Amino acid sequence: MLKRTIAVIRQWLSPDQDAQYQQVAHKETLRASRRGFFRKAALGAASVSGAAGMAKVVVDSVPHPDQKQLYANDARAGEQELAEREYVLMSDQEKREMVQRFIDSYPDQS
Amino acid sequence: MISYRILAPVMSLCMLTAASTTTVFGETDEESKECFESRKDLTQVQQREIEPGVTNIKCSPTTGGVLFWSDPFDGTIPMGDMPVEADYSHEEAVVKPREPQIDRNKLLTICSMACHNGEYVPWPENKLARPLTMHQDIVPDAMQLKHGKQAIWCLDCHHAATRTKLIDNYGNEISFNQPQILCGKCHGQVYRSWRDGIHGKRIGMWNKGGKKRWWVCTECHNPHDVQQGERNSGFAQLDPEPAPILPKGMINANHERGHGEDH
Amino acid sequence: MSKQNNKQNNKNSPAEDVTRRDFLRKAGTYSAASLTGAAMLLAPKPARATKNVTWAEHFQKNYRLMTDEEKKEAIDRLVKRYSEEFGKKVSVDDAPAMDGVLFGYALNIQKCIGCRRCVKACVAENNQSRGDKQQIEWIRVMRLEKGKFSEGDRDDGGYPQDFGIQVGGNAYKPAGVVLEGQHYYEADKVPEKDAFYLPMQCMQCEKPPCVKVCPVRTTYRDPDGIVVIDYNWCIGCRMCIGACPYWARRFNWGEPDLPAADMNPDTHYLGNRPRMKGVVEKCTFCIQRTRKGRWTGCVEVCPVGARKLGNLLDPESDVRKILATKKVFRLRADLNTYPKFFYFMD
């Protein structure tokens, strides 16, 4: 698999060499159509990744919309504030035990 | 044909004014009190006497918020079916229809008839945002819609042709009375916790199997600006009820204001 | 008291003290004044719930020890008296706790917008005393400021008190909940950007300290977990007010001021029936509603749906689901009173 990938890249970089390589390696066993498929695949992959990279650069270069910042600042502000105030949250086990206690003691107490 | 095109909206507008004025006069004549349930101006209830000395609701004298329902199911309709099996399928679930609130005076019906009939205003070809010539007053920030971080626009939720309806992703009509079907499409997690009774509000009977009035999304949230700007609380600001009376011996509550500053 | 008397005297004196001459001369003025005065006297006054307390009522037993017959007698007495005093048909319920129900309450602290509507709805539902002289509210909403005690402030600002030496770092960082906030906030609009709100009421503890300290057992915990008070048995010693870590109990310092028109006629013996002066009262999770299956007043009116009430014994109930899925904390959990009022966050 790795070999094949490398081959694809080599092929894309220098088609002539590639042809030689192919000839040497596989003794003209590859058909033209198959070679074409590889070429197409390579080109496609490259263009897709290129476009993706380009898109990433473009997206990153665009300043973040205000909304996003707002969300980061404000949506978590309450939670952050609560965390700072150190309300002692109940752990799952604590909650389970508490509920179990309520259930167990239910009929006894009055 | 051309004349008809112009005539129709004009006539409808006349109808509209007539309808709205009559209702306005009607309200003043009755001299009844109007209170709001959760969103001011969009969840209004008329106060009326149901028995001698007993009213259907009690209202706050300071803010006009409803403080008490004699019958929590007054004016409700069955909630209708939901795509997913949930608790309420074993209980009687009702909602208060949203249409009378959103469509007070039947404005939306007139919209559909008068302008958005495909002729006067042609059917839009796609859902993309485009400059609005009208209705900036209805949704002031329509061009930078607060909802959906600018990824959605009017026609993602509103029916292109039938203005009295909403749409889902497939273009199916959704009633204004069931906004949860629309909202749940994107806000799945919230929708699920709403269905479980954790998010949102229900009134009526708490017990299992008891009848409940479910509050739908738009009864609390403004769908055009859910986050409510910088406060981001999800709710529009309301007038608070007055503070408790200061305890005897206290003139003001200055001592509790301005913590942190004088430390 | 004498001040009040004086005030009343002053009010009445124009009609009483005038000499004959004055009367003749200013007849017109005074007749108008006295007419308004008479109107004021005739105007519906706040009903006095303890006006016609009978000896039988005064010497009745503790509610818990009454036989069914005695309960019925006591309730009939009350129905008759209340109906007369408030001029409407008042019902006094004696519904016992439902089987298999233990009430729990959950409040979404992130949702609460501090509008205090629950406070006022509670007053409307539960027939508390209102007005300027004596205002009783069972729910107290506190406004806590955001960001006042941020990490940075603590490090840079040093010791918040004037005395003592700051030794650096987070030496002052308080442990647990510090309930330092505003009780009397007056905002134009809520929620405010820099604040969040913490409503507090009776937490219906499983191990209620108030019940333990009551010398006459007038307050007790019913099987559904609600801590109730027999108002007719309370001696007004206020030990329970001292023992409550949530400041949930209120005292009728004077005769309750409950206008007949606003009185909620749907009452329960242990809940919202009109109280008398000198007794303690508190939130009962609207026992008159919840024991019939209806949600409490505060749950119903909360405009943001932050309040939830359910059966802790039922795994499908709202409260159990919240306990299972949300971040939950309790106030003063360290006191081991097992409060059944949970604050949660999304």
Add this chain to the structure above:
Amino acid sequence: MKRFFQFVFDFLRAGFSGGVIFWGWMLLLAFFIMLWGYGEYVQLTNGMIVTGLNDQVSWGFYLANFVFMVGVAAAAVTVVFPAYVYKHKELHKIVVLGEMLAIAAVIMCLLFVTAHMGRPDRLWHIFPVIGIFNWPHAMLTWDVLVLTGYLALNIIGGFYYLYKKYTGKPVNKLFYLSIVYIAIVWALSIHTVTAFLINTMPARPMWFHSMMPIKFITTAFAAGPSLIIIVFLLVRKFTPMQIADEAFHLLSQIVVWCLGIALFLTLSEIVTELYPSTEHSLGLQYLMFGHHGLDALVPFFWTAMALMIGSFILLLIPRVRKNLLLLPFICLAVFVGIYIEKGMALMIPGVIPTPIGEFAEYFPTHIEFMIVGGVWAIGFFVLTVLIKGAVGVLLGDVRYKEQASHTVQGEQANAVAT
């Protein structure tokens, strides 16, 4: 039986006889008692709304006085204990006077509690059998038990001794001494239980520490003997009753040591609370420094501290302590200082801030002052009568005579009193 009625009659006659100063004093007290009656009437008819109390500060002036008076009542033991346990001769002679003081103080306590209650008409609810007595859960029921028990012990012990003295018969030592020893332990219990009444509530962090009972007892044993010294000096001055200086020296020593321990405990408490300065110390901070402009208690606290520390230093000097002219004034300072420190300065910051952090200031109204002043007047009234009667019996002026005519005795008592 007839003899017993005779005793009661003669005792009261002796108690209610005296000269101009006596009647002037009683008239003054009667005036305050009338104010008390008025205050109670207003409070009963209108409810406690006439007081300065509210939901934030629901325990106030009445309970502050109650706590203090329990201490005074308990302090009778400072006379009884040395007299019987250490066989202190001089104190032994006047031990009954200490018991009379305890009786008056407990009566005041009961009146303060009644004034504090919202529904005194339902007091019967707390009596066993006809009501419900939530014992042993409620600390208040313990307090009721120990207070009534202490009252009974003192009445039985004191009047048994006086009655025997009156009839001239020997005291049954086994009975009397067992009562005395029980009363000694009981005296400690009344103040301990009163401390438990308020320090068993985690909701009120300022009170929630185990030092409370011992602090109560030490302050009581400083304030109580101070009052006893003053009363005994007055007795010595106005009656022929001989009280040796030695008794005062012992009492003033008790005052100084207990005051010292009390100050030490107060200091410990202040350091313990203020050093970490958690929110649990907010009450104490409010008391000592005020809170954002709310500082009604601050001057009282520092006055009390100044009085206590100043008198402690003065009392440490033997020459000052033994100066019986100066002593009553120092004792008064101790008494007032502790009255503030253990009364309002303990009760109010315990409830401020409220458990949920609300600050409110509390000012007693004139009704509260009337009732509190009136109860003090009742206390002094009872005390005067009891002491005069007891002194008469102790001196042998009032004693049983088979065929005696009452008038002669009355004249004798009058002569004694004047």
